[in-house]
Amino acid sequence: MQAPRTRVQRRPVHGVLLLDKPLGLSSNDALQKAKWLLRAEKAGHTGTLDPMATGVLPLCFGAATKFSQLHLDADKAYEAVAQLGVRTASADSEGEVIARRDVPAITAETLAEVQHRFTGAIAQVPPMHSALKKDGKALYEYARAGIEVEREARQVTVSGLELSLLDATRLKIVARVSKGTYIRTLGEDIGQALGCGAHLLSLRRIATGPFELPQCITLAELEALDESERQARLLPVESLLPGHVRVTLGPEDAGRFLSGLRRRGGWRDAEQVAVFGESPPALLGTAHVKAGELIPSRLLSPIEIQQILGVPEPENV
DSSP states (O other): OOOOOOOOOOBOOOEEEEEEEOTTOOHHHHHHHHHHHHTBSOEEESSOOOTTEEEEEEEEEGGGGGGGGGGGGSOEEEEEEEEETEEETTSBTTSOEEEEOOOOOOOHHHHHHHHHHTSEEEEEOOOSSSOOEETTEEHHHHHHTTOOOOOOOEEEEEEEEEEEESSSSEEEEEEEEOTTOOHHHHHHHHHHHTTSOEEEEEEEEEEETTEEGGGOBOHHHHHHSOHHHHHHTOBOGGGGOTTSEEEEEOHHHHHHHHTTOOEEOSOOOEEEEEEEESSSOOEEEEEEEETTEEEEEEEOOHHHHHHHHTOOOOOOO
16 A cells, blocks of 8 residues: 655645756756755746756745746846767757758868857747747647648847867867757757758756756755755845846835825936835835836735745734
């Protein structure tokens, strides 16, 4: 007879965990494992990584989930290794081989020219093996059924690109890219430009927005910690708002702001504002300023603020 599963007593947890996602695990599976280890009530992530990809995956807990969408637009950086001379249906090692070609001798000059060609604004056709929707259906669903549909090229930005040969048939790619860039497609297109085709052998995200790989923790490392040590690995909710202008409100204005009321002051117009209370010093939410008026957008609840500050909830009488 199978032993009953231990029921985890959930608790309010607020903050951001920078996880080094392992190979072969989906982003959601990694999230659920971390959520279980932290005994968190509410959790979400800031955009998925393919199971074949590893690296930086920010996980949001509690109040941080209110701001996770803001991070979807962040630039990201990747390290990848491409196998030259072999193309696959999915542009990675999991797909069926669809073409083989000899790899020509690649000079430093050729590599520099291709690197220059793929740096900056480029047009990229989304791969069939992606979650992009066509007529309400993910492209990978069509691909699994053996159907290829027409996709329009989209403009993406490769703000930084470094190409280097590991050996005669393996290419290392380090790229910093804008939202919506497919690294598998980038690797495939670079392989085509080199005259031999390519597919990715490995993919590792090394940065997303302000978060970098050295800040991350693996699931195994997280599991080895005790509860207080796991809690200490959480970054504050406001770590998701690095580009926001900071505005601090006194107690009276803070209370009104948390009620959703606009406040007028001497602030300059700004699209992204992080609003903090003065006493106690805590994040209240986000807003924007228009014509000197502070207009709330996403707010923390008073209970969330108390929990973040460690203020005990009043006992029922």
